[in-house]
Amino acid sequence: MDAINTQVTFNQLISELSSRLINSEPAETYECIEEVIEAFGSYAGADRCYVFEFDDAVVNMTNTHEWVRDGFEAHIDDLQSVGIDDLPWFFNEIKTHQLFIVNDVELLPPEADAEKQEFRREHIKSVICVGIVAKHQLLGFVGCDRVQKKHRWTPEEVRCLKLVANIIANTLERQRTYAELIHTQRELEKANRLLHAQVSQDGLTGIANRRAFDERIHNEIQRSMREQSALSLLIIDIDHFKHYNDHYGHLQGDQALKGVANALFDLFQRNTDFVARYGGEEFVAVISATDRKKTEDSINHLLESVRALQIPHETSGIAPYLTVSVGGYIHSPETDEDIDALAEKMIAKADSALYRAKSDGRNRGCLDY
Structure with missing residues (x-):
């Protein structure tokens, strides 16, 4: 019954946060995403939960949001502009499958040696990541770690993390669209100023006409x-x-x-x-x-x-x-x-x-x- 109640509570919270994200102003979006990953981290018993965003070419990633359980170390400052050459196996997995599940870091294959060393550095024992995809474009991923002890990720946890990834994908896409609209608006304003200058400015002397x-x-x-x-x-x-x-x-x-x-x-x-x-x-x-x-x-x-x-x-x-x-x-x-x-x-x-x-x-x- 406790597991069911936990699931219901989580679903209700995610639903509320999703509604807030849909209606939030751009300035509020960051706070809402932080609350979403905290909700999942708490639900899944994770020690860290985070969002990484890729550049357009998907060759660099940056940790943009992080929630850390009390008493555990944060790593967001260490994980800025991480390149594909630093973690090639991980990049290939997340780009190919939009899903990365590791129940035991020590069982990673030999070709994932760079990833194993990085996970050891962060004291990670188990990790799960789900791709953030919008309009068929991989924008990044949301993931969480177990540091204190190994954990076998359940199908229900995977399903819930995919739900979180979809919510964040829609949010990031809306943010990007908003940023593009602002950029377009500024370009139009600039063009209008230039046009007004051409209409009202004397071409030879530069003063008004x-x-x-x-x-x-x-x-x-x-x-x-x-x-x-x-x-x-x-x-x-x-x-x-x-x-x-x-x-x-x-x-x-x-x-x-x-x-x-x-x-x-x-x-x-x-x-x-x-x-x-x-x-x-x-x-x-x-x-x-x-x-x-x-x-x-x-x-x-x-x-x-x-x-x-x-x-x-x-x-x-x-x-x-x-x-x-x-x-x-x-x-x-x-x-x-x-x-x-x-x-x-x-x-x-x-x-x-x-x-x-x-x-x-x-x-x-x-x-x-």
């Missing part, structure tokens, strides 16, 4: 409305850039555009600042939470930053180096203003100020407000 600016100006207007703060828009144009291209060539012209873009990007570093290539030799900058003085200072810093590049421009007629003209507009949006209309107005006002800066001799900035 016109499309990104159109989206950002609307977002910044909305932010400005919520925070009741001023918003500035600058339009920057490289002076006499056609003459520069004609004289130095388009490759050198591309380098000049990159240099100006980098200077703008370095200047406007706040999270609420934004720079983009507007088209051709024109750039735009959006400056949030600002005022007239700060905007004028930004324009002056911008002019100086481009001059400091000292890019030669012999055909400029303004300066021996490349320069820019800047038109700016500063506005404090009202909460009820039309965003599209305001964005168009800000661009038109900044463009008008840029025209005045060019009319006044270029290499300077004008601000409208």
